[in-house]
Amino acid sequence: MNEAWRFFLLFFGAAVVANILLIRFIALCPFFGVSNSLDTSLGMSISVIFVMVMATSVSWIAWNYVLQPLGVGEFLYIPAFILVIASLVQFVEMVIKKTSPPLYRAMGIYLPLITTNCAVLAAATESVKPGFFTKLNIPYNYGFVESVIYTLGVAVGFSLVLIIFAALRERLELAPIPKFFRGVPIAFITAALFSLAFMGFAGMFNL
Amino acid sequence: MDKDRTMFGEFIKGFVRVNPLLVLMVGLCSALAISTKVESCIFMGLAVIFVLSCSNVIIASIRKFIPDQIRIPIYIVVIASFVTIVDLTLKTMPAVYERLGVWIPLIVVNCIILARAEGYASGATVPHALMDGLGIGLGYTCVLLIMSVFRELLGTGEIEMFNTTIISLGTKKMPVILILFPGAFITYALLSALLQWYQDRRKPKEGEG
Numbered sequence: 074m075n076e077a078w079r080f081f082l083l084f085f086g087a088a089v090v091a092n093i094l095l096i097r098f099i100a101l102c103p104f105f106g107v108s109n110s111l112d113t114s115l116g117m118s119i120s121v122i123f124v125m126v127m128a129t130s131v132s133w134i135a136w137n138y139v140l141q142p143l144g145v146g147e148f149l150y151i152p153a154f155i156l157v158i159a160s161l162v163q164f165v166e167m168v169i170k171k172t173s174p175p176l177y178r179a180m181g182i183y184l185p186l187i188t189t190n191c192a193v194l195a196a197a198t199e200s201v202k203p204g205f206f207t208k209l210n211i212p213y214n215y216g217f218v219e220s221v222i223y224t225l226g227v228a229v230g231f232s233l234v235l236i237i238f239a240a241l242r243e244r245l246e247l248a249p250i251p252k253f254f255r256g257v258p259i260a261f262i263t264a265a266l267f268s269l270a271f272m273g274f275a276g277m278f279n280l
Numbered sequence: 281m282d283k284d285r286t287m288f289g290e291f292i293k294g295f296v297r298v299n300p301l302l303v304l305m306v307g308l309c310s311a312l313a314i315s316t317k318v319e320s321c322i323f324m325g326l327a328v329i330f331v332l333s334c335s336n337v338i339i340a341s342i343r344k345f346i347p348d349q350i351r352i353p354i355y356i357v358v359i360a361s362f363v364t365i366v367d368l369t370l371k372t373m374p375a376v377y378e379r380l381g382v383w384i385p386l387i388v389v390n391c392i393i394l395a396r397a398e399g400y401a402s403g404a405t406v407p408h409a410l411m412d413g414l415g416i417g418l419g420y421t422c423v424l425l426i427m428s429v430f431r432e433l434l435g436t437g438e439i440e441m442f443n444t445t446i447i448s449l450g451t452k453k454m455p456v457i458l459i460l461f462p463g464a465f466i467t468y469a470l471l472s473a474l475l476q477w478y479q480d481r482r483k484p485k486e487g488e489g
Contacts, residue, residue, distance in 0.1 A: 095461065096461055097313065098308075098309050098310075098312040098313035098461075098464065099309050099313070099382075099386070100309060101308045101309045101312065102305070102306060102307075102308055102309065102391050105305070105308070148364055148367075148368060149364075150385075151360045151363055151364050151367065151385050151388055152356075152357055152360035152361065152364065154385075155356055155360055155388050155389065156353065156356070156357070159352070159353055159356060160353075190389070191309055191386045191389045191390070193389075194385065194386060194388065194389050195382050195386055198382060198385050199382060252480075253473045253474075253476045253477045253480070254469070254473050254476075255476075256476075257305070257469075257472050258469040258470070258472045258473040258476070259469070260469075261465045261466070261468050261469035261472065262465065262466065262469045264465045265462035265463075265464075265465035265466045265469065266462070268461045268462045268465060269457075269461075269462045271461075272460065272461060272462070
């Protein structure tokens, strides 16, 4: 398989075929939390793409150059990765605050939330530590570039669904809905229909 | 409020009043993903109960020594240690471990546990925190079981546990959608609508009639 084509498949598979929100149910809390308005979901999407790619890069280095050589990866990977993510988020927040105040105003409030966004830990664990990679039918060797491309795919998939869903929910506000289904239940029913649509991609790589 | 904090009250509140999944809306991800099978839900529920009560107890007992600025990293390290214990324990059962997969490390960032650590255990006594952990954990497990029984029974027509069939409807022609991804959202939406109906009925005077 051509290397570039394989990378494309990896990206596409992570973004759409095994979409992290609708097919794998990871990171639903921020999904339902911030999908109320289009503006907030745009801000959240940019921050998530940025932090996820950085988190996976640092976790990859930590796993391959620190945890593995010391032989402690098997039982220290959870605290190590989560600490990496938490401190990274804090660091990114400080850097953005110093260098670009407008960007900080746009992203600032979402950054602390991302620490507990399970998608970040999930993508880092799956793409770095052998034994968790999803059952996409694509050869995967746990290289650095692959990990970053896979994570980018996951993050783009998250953003894509978040933005579409936010636009849907803004319309939903005006729709006539049965009394007990207003609010949370109708959001979930919409997500179910949405997920049904995304299942159409499932046959593509024999997921 | 503090006076009527009885042990039993702390324990029982996790079932309906502050149910983590239906009322607080935290920890949804794992609940929707693994509720396809009753068996995995039992293991996941036990794992969450264990991690939640242990981390609650530890955090409540050291709460006076934790500097305020770095409390979140400390909570996460405490939680991560207990999750590692669960992770290594479940590894001895390869079939279960494979099905729960990435959800075990993800208990660390399961919002239920951090929310209880930050919102409850950081200001409670040790016995109260233990009761709260057990109650919230059991509340989570209960909703998980309701969802998984509904989905597995109606989606596949039978409930299978530990390689034996517990209940069988005697037919295989079932709405498969319930066991697939949209089924999780639909099941949760129904439960949530049911809760709204129940809460509405309990205070009839406040409604418009």
